[in-house]
Amino acid sequence: MRPALLFTAIVLSAMPGAAPAQEASAQDALAPFAACAKIAGDRERHRCLDAALRSTGIIDEKQAEARRQENFGRTPAQVEARSESAVPPAPVAPDPSRTAAAEPTRTADPERQPLQATVASARLIGRDRMVVRTAEAGEWASVERETFRRTPRAGDPFEIIPGSLGGYRCRIERTTLFACRRID
Structure with missing residues (x-):
């Protein structure tokens, strides 16, 4: 199993209410991540995975926008140094009402x-x-x-x-x- 799919399977299996009866829905939930794993380009694959995580509610859009605005203009090394000294955020439970399939995004880079x-x-x-x-x-x-x-x-x-x-x-x-x- 590919690392991205393995990570997703672990995350989904750790979600409350996961049971053997929900295997079909778990496969459906993994479908967007499997589609993203097939993308060859790193940047496009990353965008696809971000969209898949947002569609499941794992990534909070407001927190992501606040982080993007806070780090605007900083180099990746500066962002990493600031994030190492910060306390990691608590995990967010996925929103079951957001089940749209993730498609590779072709929009302009928000950065x-x-x-x-x-x-x-x-x-x-x-x-x-x-x-x-x-x-x-x-x-x-x-x-x-x-x-x-x-x-x-x-x-x-x-x-x-x-x-x-x-x-x-x-x-x-x-x-x-x-x-x-x-x-x-």
Whole structure:
């Protein structure tokens, strides 16, 4: 048995109410995971498995979105270091009302979507550098010399746009666009 299917079988067998009479329903529950296991590409297979886990209710959508927003702009090493020091979340029982089959998703990568935030504070460093602390997405600093028309105020809209090669562009009030990086 493949590791993904074995893991899923163990998770499903540990669920309350699992009994021999439910073997047929367990096979039906494993079907989306089996379909995902056949996908050759790592990224597509991961997306498919995520969709299967979400459809069974094992992954809480609100927690996943909060984690994505909290880690936006961090490198994988920074995310891993933060998660090692955190207490792991309690397991969530699957929602039996969500039984849709998982299909490989072909949507845009959520990590590549712009993040809308709000300025909590901002300060100029010299005449041509700025550091902006957001209420939702940490602290961001400009990486190139840039002339800023004004320092943003608390409550101003702030957008972080993923760029190519792992870079980011920050936008203040839909007018000022500059290269930036997360510094917290």
